[in-house]
Amino acid sequence: MKTTLLVIALTLAAGIVAAQERRLELKNGPGRAEVEANCGSCHSIDYIELNSPFLDEKGWDGEVTKMIKVFGAPIKPDDAKAIVAYLAANYAKP
Amino acid sequence: MASRRDFLKSTGGLVLATGGGWFAGHAHGAVPNTPGLAPLPAGATASGDLEALSGKVPLIKRSWRPPNYETPLSYFTTEITPNDAFFVRWHLAAIPQVTAATWTLKVGGDAATTPFQLNLEQLKRDFPAFELVAVNQCSGNRRGLFEPHVAGVEWGVGAMGNARWKGARLKDVLAKAGLKKEAVEIVLDGADGPVMPATPDFQKSLPVWKALDENTMLAYEMNGEALPHWNGFPVRVVVPGWTGTYWVKQVSTINAVSKPFEGFWMKGAYRIPLGKFPIIDHFTTQMTDVNEPITEMVVNSLIANLASGQRVAVGQPFVVKGMAWDGGRGIAQVDVSADGGQSWRSAKLGADLGRFSFRSFSIAITPAAPGPMVIVSRATNRAGATQTAELIPNPAGYHHNVMQRIDINAV
Numbered sequence: 001m002k003t004t005l006l007v008i009a010l011t012l013a014a015g016i017v018a019a020q021e022r023r024l025e026l027k028n029g030p031g032r033a034e035v036e037a038n039c040g041s042c043h044s045i046d047y048i049e050l051n052s053p054f055l056d057e058k059g060w061d062g063e064v065t066k067m068i069k070v071f072g073a074p075i076k077p078d079d080a081k082a083i084v085a086y087l088a089a090n091y092a093k094p
Numbered sequence: 095m096a097s098r099r100d101f102l103k104s105t106g107g108l109v110l111a112t113g114g115g116w117f118a119g120h121a122h123g124a125v126p127n128t129p130g131l132a133p134l135p136a137g138a139t140a141s142g143d144l145e146a147l148s149g150k151v152p153l154i155k156r157s158w159r160p161p162n163y164e165t166p167l168s169y170f171t172t173e174i175t176p177n178d179a180f181f182v183r184w185h186l187a188a189i190p191q192v193t194a195a196t197w198t199l200k201v202g203g204d205a206a207t208t209p210f211q212l213n214l215e216q217l218k219r220d221f222p223a224f225e226l227v228a229v230n231q232c233s234g235n236r237r238g239l240f241e242p243h244v245a246g247v248e249w250g251v252g253a254m255g256n257a258r259w260k261g262a263r264l265k266d267v268l269a270k271a272g273l274k275k276e277a278v279e280i281v282l283d284g285a286d287g288p289v290m291p292a293t294p295d296f297q298k299s300l301p302v303w304k305a306l307d308e309n310t311m312l313a314y315e316m317n318g319e320a321l322p323h324w325n326g327f328p329v330r331v332v333v334p335g336w337t338g339t340y341w342v343k344q345v346s347t348i349n350a351v352s353k354p355f356e357g358f359w360m361k362g363a364y365r366i367p368l369g370k371f372p373i374i375d376h377f378t379t380q381m382t383d384v385n386e387p388i389t390e391m392v393v394n395s396l397i398a399n400l401a402s403g404q405r406v407a408v409g410q411p412f413v414v415k416g417m418a419w420d421g422g423r424g425i426a427q428v429d430v431s432a433d434g435g436q437s438w439r440s441a442k443l444g445a446d447l448g449r450f451s452f453r454s455f456s457i458a459i460t461p462a463a464p465g466p467m468v469i470v471s472r473a474t475n476r477a478g479a480t481q482t483a484e485l486i487p488n489p490a491g492y493h494h495n496v497m498q499r500i501d502i503n504a505v
Contacts, residue, residue, distance in 0.1 A: 041289060041290070042187060042288070042289045042290055042293065043157065043159055043160065043187060044157055044158035044159040046141050046155075046157050046158055047157050048137075049137040049138075049140060049141045050135070050137055050138050050141055050156060050157060050247070050248050051135065051137065051138075051245050051246075051248065052135060052136070052137035053135070053136060053137060054135050054242065054243040055245060059245065062245075063245055070294075070358065070362065071288075071290070071292075071293045071294070072288075072290050072291070072292020072293045072294075073290060073292075073293075074290065074292070091137070
């Protein structure tokens, strides 16, 4: 269970208030740092557990591609590969 | 490994200091799946804690940022959903704290003759106020119950609520801006925005006919109070009968346009395949050969007072109750079965708060003999549409109105 919890008060910019958020401890594994650094800038990381474990590697690849192409996430290609591999290894359907 | 209790002890002050806080009485993943419907993805159940946003009671957390929180089942035994229990849904994480004093609404667009701007005082003073009760339901309510699962916010049944809204008619505000005959759509934008500049801002459009509907509102009151920040303070669009995606929160700009709006949240999201749902309202300027924007809600019902596996006593009546709603035709009847759908009886309908409102239903059932029972509810609207027994698959997980089948035991 992800029980090491931190509270971060997130202030995106002056005058902008976001919901309070605890940082989930993601499963350990290669690619975790890339996930935290990239995915976490636009949305909380709990979206990953929320959407698990029913996507396969292709499904996760589709999600990451959507974030880049549709939502304009500035993720480098190497990072995107590492993120998909991490999600497929840790949060995909068995 | 620290427990939640340890975490609360060590950081409780910080939680308070940041103005949020969350409910300590429930462990991780303690919210049960909705009785009688398919389960959420395991990860959604595990992460679906009860947590309170500022000014809210504990709701079921689906995501922190942007904040997506759903209303627990027990709130759906009364028609009106309290403001502090009303579900919260945002697409983008840059959510400003808009104040009543600084809020302004710009009304214009290439299909308006006289663009203008107004503040909250002017909206309340210069346009006749009216009230109505209407269900606000996320298009993706129950997405988490799709099988196979569909990616997105994995909602259970609580991404909905019913409130008495008060505000000005959108048609009156548009009249002041002078709609040209070329106007085809009305584009709505709120003060919220994306974190990354390349992310499409959340903007929606309505067909002119729906924007001019006498029930479409710019709401500044919800259940007799100002709207909660999380539900769009100070003003949100209320589009009775249509799903929540059009109910733009913190609305800041309204533009009448002469060409169909091309934004991502219209062209690329909130679309349903053609011909699969018994829909009356179509958004024709946004239709393609294969899909169309979601519009009105499908007829649905929810039993809110039973648990799976509940035991009831033979020879003693027990009550089944919940809510029924649709896309604004109005609920005609709710039938309840105690034998899995072989036989039905009509439930008693509660107060009629208008055709856009939740309609409560209740029925007393007396088990005749011991053994398993399957409780099913089925709502029918005044257009003759009813709920489905089998899920209607669609790519984004919308319009889930599969009948609940709750297993209980008479003993």
